Amino acid sequence: MTSICFYFQVHQPSRLRHYSVFDIGKNHYYFDDKKNKEVIEKVAGKCYLPTNALILDLIKNKNVKASYSISGTALDQFERFAPDVLESFQRLADTGNVEFLTETEHHALASLYSKKEFVEQINLHTKRIKNLFGQKPKIFRNTELIYNNEIAKLAESMGFKGILAEGWDPILEWRSPNFVYRPAGTKKIKLLLKNYKLSDDVAFRFSNKGWTEWPLTAPKYAAWLNSVQGQVINLFMDYETFGEHQWEDTGIFNFMRQLPHEVGNYNIDFKTPSEAIKMDSVAELSVPNTISWADLERDTSAWTGNRMQQSALTELYKLENEIKATGDKELISDWRNLQTSDHFYYMCIKYFSDGDVHKYFNPYNTPYDAYIIFMNIINDISQRLKNSKPSAYARFLNLMRKIK
Amino acid sequence: MKVLMFGWEFPPFYSGGLGPACAGLTKGLVKKGVEVTFVIPRKPSDIKTHVNLVSAEEVFGEKLIIKEIPSLLTPYINSESYKDMLKKGGGGSELYGANLFEEVKRYALAARKIAEQESFDIIHAHDWLTFLAGIEAKKVSKKPLVTHVHATEFDRTGRQGVNQHVYDIEKQGMEAADAVTPVSHFTKELIVQHYGINPDKIHVVHNAVEFEKADVEPHKLPQKTVLFLGRVTIQKGPDYFIDAAKKVIEVYPDVRFVVAGSGDMTGKMIERASHYGIGDKVLFTGFLRGPDIDRAYRMADVYVMPSVSEPFGLTPLEAIKNGTPVIISKQSGVSEVLKNALKVDFWDVNELANKICAVLRHQPLKDELLSQEQRELGSISWDKSADTCYDVYRKVLGR
Structure with a gap:
C-alpha cells in the first residue's frame, strides 16, 4: 500500500x-x-x-x-x-x-x-x-x-x-x-x-x-x-x-x-x-546546505541572490531588537509584514533580466522599483523608531544602566 | 550592394545624435560588404572640415566615399525657444534659420546630379533635411528609397505644435519611400499616428553606441552629482530636471545638479534654478565637446534623461559606457532596448526625484543597476542595427 x-x-x-x-x-x-x-x-x-x-x-x-x-x-x-x-x-x-x-x-x-x-x-x-x-x-x-x-x-x-x-x-x-x-x-x-x-x-x-x-x-x-x-x-x-x-x-x-x-x-x-x-x-x-522548493537550483537565490536583496534584508533585520524594545504593536506588526519573502522576490533581477515572463510577476514592474519602495519604507520605520517613546521595560533598562 | 546615402552631418562634424548614428550604421553596413556613398552638404569654412572628412574616409576604406555639396548651412537646429516663437505667431524661420529651406532644396537639386553620375542599387535618406534629395534621386534613378527617421518635427518641438513646412517634407519623404526606418517603436507609432504612414512598410532600426574606451581623468565633485546632458531645448525636458532638483534638494540638501549642454532654454533654466533658491546647487557647463563629455558622465553618480519626446536617445548609452547608471524618460526609444534602466514618465517630477534620491542613497541599487545596464549595453551594437537595415534593403529590392 x-x-x-x-x-x-x-x-x-x-x-x-x-x-x-x-x-x-x-x-x-x-x-x-x-x-x-x-x-x-x-x-x-x-x-x-x-x-x-x-x-x-x-x-x-x-x-x-x-x-x-x-x-x-x-x-x-x-x-x-x-x-x-x-x-x-x-x-x-x-x-x-x-x-x-x-x-x-x-x-x-x-x-x-x-x-x-x-x-x-x-x-x-x-x-x-x-x-x-x-x-x-x-x-x-x-x-x-x-x-x-x-x-x-x-x-x-x-x-x-x-x-x-x-x-x-x-x-x-x-x-x-x-x-x-x-x-x-x-x-x-x-x-x-x-x-x-x-x-x-x-x-x-x-x-x-x-x-x-x-x-x-x-x-x-x-x-x-x-x-x-x-x-x-x-x-x-x-x-x-x-x-x-x-x-x-x-x-x-x-x-x-x-x-x-x-x-x-x-x-x-x-x-x-x-x-x-x-x-x-x-x-x-543530512542536508547541511540550505535548500528550498524554488527554481532549478532549489536554493535561496530568488530572495537573497543580489545586492539589493541582501541590503534590504540586512537593513530590515538590523532593526529587530530596537523595534521589539518599543513594545509598539503597530510598529512591530508593520516591521513583520515587511519580512514576507515576496517583497524580496520582487527584487530578483535574474528573472527580470532573463525576460521569463511566465515565472516573473511583480506588482512594482521592475526589481529596482521594488527595492526603492522597500527602502523608503525602511527609512520611515527607522524614523518612527527614533521618535517612538520607549516601552516601560526599555525605560527600566535605561534606568538600570544609569544607576550602574 | 551599393547604397547612395544622404545625410546632413557626419563625424567629426555634428551637432546632435544624427552624425554619430550615420557613422555607426554605415560602419556596420560596410562590414557586411555594402558599399556606401555618403553625401553631405559642405561644412562652414571656419571649421577645418576637409582634413577630418578625409580621416573619416580612412576609417571606412574605399568603400565609403564622402561627397560634399556646396551649402551655407549652419548647425542643424539652433533656435529661440520654440514655445515663445509659437506665441509670437512666427513661422519656421526662427527655429531653422532663414536659409535652411533654400539649402534643403539646393541639396535636393545637387542630389539629382549625383544620382545621375553614381551607380547604386538603393537610396537611403536620413531625416527630413535630406528627404527631398532622396525623392529627387529616386526620380532620376528609379531606384528604391529608404527614408530613415531619427527624429520627427513632433519630437523637436516637444509636441507643442509643428512647423507645417517641415512636417510636409517629412510626410512627403515617408510617402515616397519604399520603406521607412524609424529608430524606435516609439517613433514608429508616432509616424503611423501623425503622418498616416502604412505600418507595414515601417521597419524599426534601433540605434546603438560604439565602444571606445575614453581615456579621461575622472573628476568627482565632493558632493553627490546628478547630470543632465544634451541640448537645453524643450524636447529634452530640462525644466523637469530643474523641478526634480528642487524636490531632491528638499530631502538631500548636499547634492549638485549639472546641466551640460546649451540651447535656447539655458537662460530660462538658470532663472528657474535661482527662482527656486537652488542656484548655487545647479551648475551650467555650456556646450561640451569630446573628452569633456566623457568627463561629465564620469563625474556624475546618476545620469538623467527627462526627454519629452525622444525618438531614440543615445546619451544614456554613453553614460552607461562611462560607468554611470541612468534614469530615463519612458517617452523614449532607448527605453525599448534598455530594460534595466530606471524609467519615469517625463512629467512625473515627484517620481523622478524619488528615483534620483534612491540611486544617490543606496549603493546596492546603483551597483546592480549599473552592472545590469552594462550587461545590456554589451548586447547592443551597430552591427545588429546594420543587420536589420540590410534586411530592409533586401526586402525593398525583392532579394
Whole structure:
C-alpha cells in the first residue's frame, strides 16, 4: 500500500503601495489595500472558494485527506476582505480529514536571518491556527520549503513531530523521496520530502501543450502514482494551482474531481502528514546546505541572490531588537509584514533580466522599483523608531544602566 | 550592394545624435560588404572640415566615399525657444534659420546630379533635411528609397505644435519611400499616428553606441552629482530636471545638479534654478565637446534623461559606457532596448526625484543597476542595427 499525502500552500503577501521618498516621515501607511483586496477577491473566486468546495465534496464522498498551511498574511487578508474563504477552510477543518501545519506567521525568511524572530513567528502562527481551526499543528513547514539540518533540529526542539522539505536529487542521491526519513542530528522528528516530479506535473505542466504527456488525465496520473514504489507520495504545491495558475478551462478541477475515483482502482490511500509520519523512517538524511522548493537550483537565490536583496534584508533585520524594545504593536506588526519573502522576490533581477515572463510577476514592474519602495519604507520605520517613546521595560533598562 | 546615402552631418562634424548614428550604421553596413556613398552638404569654412572628412574616409576604406555639396548651412537646429516663437505667431524661420529651406532644396537639386553620375542599387535618406534629395534621386534613378527617421518635427518641438513646412517634407519623404526606418517603436507609432504612414512598410532600426574606451581623468565633485546632458531645448525636458532638483534638494540638501549642454532654454533654466533658491546647487557647463563629455558622465553618480519626446536617445548609452547608471524618460526609444534602466514618465517630477534620491542613497541599487545596464549595453551594437537595415534593403529590392 502506498499513500498520497497532499500538502497545499495558501499564501498572499501584503503588497506595498508606491511609497515615495516624499512619504517618509509624513505617511506611515505602507500597504496597497486596493490591490490586495482586488487580488484576494479575484483568487477567492477563481481558486479558494471553488477548490475548497471541491475538496469538501471529495472528503465526504471519497474520504480524501489533505493538509494546508495558510500564511498569517493570507489569514489577515481573508479576515479583512474575504471572510467567506476563512469560513470555508474552517468547514474543511471540521471534517477531521484536513490537517493544518505551522509556518512562519508572515511567510518570512527569518530562518536565514534571526533565530529569535523565527521562533517567535512559528509560535504566533501555531497559536493562530489553534484559535482558528481548533487543532494544534504537529508539522512544521518553513517558508518556500527552506530547509537544512539546523531548521529540523529547531523544529524538533519546539515540539514538532514532522517537517517538510523538497525531495531534491542532490541531497537524496540514489535514494527516493517516497519514504519517511529522519533529519540528521535529530531524535524523533520525521521528514517528508516533496515528490517534485509528480507534484510539478500538476502544478506546472498540467496545461502545457508542448509537454509530451499533455493532456494529463486522471486515469493516466493515477497509473503513474500506482507505479511508484515507496511508503508515501508527497504531492506538495501552491493551492493557487487550482483555478489561478491553471485556469478552470484547462480542466484542472475535473482532473481533481476524478482523481480519487481513479486512485480507488489501485491499492493507494490518502494520508495527512501526521498520519504519514507514523510510518517508520527508513534512513537518516543530512542536508547541511540550505535548500528550498524554488527554481532549478532549489536554493535561496530568488530572495537573497543580489545586492539589493541582501541590503534590504540586512537593513530590515538590523532593526529587530530596537523595534521589539518599543513594545509598539503597530510598529512591530508593520516591521513583520515587511519580512514576507515576496517583497524580496520582487527584487530578483535574474528573472527580470532573463525576460521569463511566465515565472516573473511583480506588482512594482521592475526589481529596482521594488527595492526603492522597500527602502523608503525602511527609512520611515527607522524614523518612527527614533521618535517612538520607549516601552516601560526599555525605560527600566535605561534606568538600570544609569544607576550602574 | 551599393547604397547612395544622404545625410546632413557626419563625424567629426555634428551637432546632435544624427552624425554619430550615420557613422555607426554605415560602419556596420560596410562590414557586411555594402558599399556606401555618403553625401553631405559642405561644412562652414571656419571649421577645418576637409582634413577630418578625409580621416573619416580612412576609417571606412574605399568603400565609403564622402561627397560634399556646396551649402551655407549652419548647425542643424539652433533656435529661440520654440514655445515663445509659437506665441509670437512666427513661422519656421526662427527655429531653422532663414536659409535652411533654400539649402534643403539646393541639396535636393545637387542630389539629382549625383544620382545621375553614381551607380547604386538603393537610396537611403536620413531625416527630413535630406528627404527631398532622396525623392529627387529616386526620380532620376528609379531606384528604391529608404527614408530613415531619427527624429520627427513632433519630437523637436516637444509636441507643442509643428512647423507645417517641415512636417510636409517629412510626410512627403515617408510617402515616397519604399520603406521607412524609424529608430524606435516609439517613433514608429508616432509616424503611423501623425503622418498616416502604412505600418507595414515601417521597419524599426534601433540605434546603438560604439565602444571606445575614453581615456579621461575622472573628476568627482565632493558632493553627490546628478547630470543632465544634451541640448537645453524643450524636447529634452530640462525644466523637469530643474523641478526634480528642487524636490531632491528638499530631502538631500548636499547634492549638485549639472546641466551640460546649451540651447535656447539655458537662460530660462538658470532663472528657474535661482527662482527656486537652488542656484548655487545647479551648475551650467555650456556646450561640451569630446573628452569633456566623457568627463561629465564620469563625474556624475546618476545620469538623467527627462526627454519629452525622444525618438531614440543615445546619451544614456554613453553614460552607461562611462560607468554611470541612468534614469530615463519612458517617452523614449532607448527605453525599448534598455530594460534595466530606471524609467519615469517625463512629467512625473515627484517620481523622478524619488528615483534620483534612491540611486544617490543606496549603493546596492546603483551597483546592480549599473552592472545590469552594462550587461545590456554589451548586447547592443551597430552591427545588429546594420543587420536589420540590410534586411530592409533586401526586402525593398525583392532579394
